[in-house]
Amino acid sequence: MENFYLFVITCIFLIILPGPDTAIMTKNTLTVGKQGGFKTMLGICCALSIHTFTAIVGLSAIIAKSALLFSIFKYIGSVYLIYLGIKSLWTLRNKNTTETIEPIAKSKYKNESSFKQGFLTNLLNPKIAVF
Template sequence: MENMYLFVLMCIFFIILPGPDTAIATKNTVTVGKAGGVNTVLGTCCALLIHTTAAVFGLSAIIMKSALVFSVFKYVGAVYLMYLGIKTLWSLRKKEDEAGVELNTKSQFGNTSCFKQGFLTNLLNPKVAVLFLTFLPQFVDPGSSTFLPFLIMGITYTAMTAMWSFTYVYLINRISTFMKKPKTQNIIEGLTGTILIGFGIRLFLEKAHD
């Protein structure tokens, strides 16, 4: 491996840049609570480990080089993001009438749903696979094996993502008194739904070889 310190620095910039993962973690922390945010982050990290495995074994290269595979991956991810966005916006219409039922549902199924949302949002984003395949090779010695360096860098990236995301969830939860006011929640969910739909549309229009 080359320039490990530079790799870590670049990871920090990539990780703190807001994206769909941040939007989902914010929404689930505010609506479900700290446990919801933590489970969302765990889902995201599990997906990152799968992306790491794919990069190590060359599967990301197939996604990047095959227009058909990339397109299928991209459209499924885009549809899922738009689905989450629309679902979030739609829930605002029913929240007042179903407040009690919704609370019970969240207490029973919220954590599982949050994990799944974090996992699928990251896993179905082909840009993460492309990022791994274009970013990681920059820090590998030319001509050397990529297996161990990709594995180390992928695990490092996942660990840094977990540390940042858990800290973010903790901070959001700390200001929960303000964040969990009904009016504030409605604003956050409305913004999150709109942002997720926007990310979905952007991903839908993404070209295979930007």
């Protein structure tokens, strides 16, 4: 019970501070539309269910205690986020300045998998695994 209040304060900060899930959700909703945001949310929820399962089994505790495994998660997640950022910037750089966001959503992001982006962004987030 002595760590309960510290846990509650940590939970509050983790909830109110935006993270990669919020960023990818906002990006996909703005670029693809409501359907893209919904698919991203489903991907995030599927990844959260995997994190919940690993916590139940005890794998999250192993990841949290092992500096090597935690670093692997951290670096793979970072590389994936950098990839998504560069890909987004490249798309912005190549778009025609006369286009609005609707033609971008219909042409550039037509084949993008919002579900996959939400899933991988959450699954590779070490903060979720530790928490």
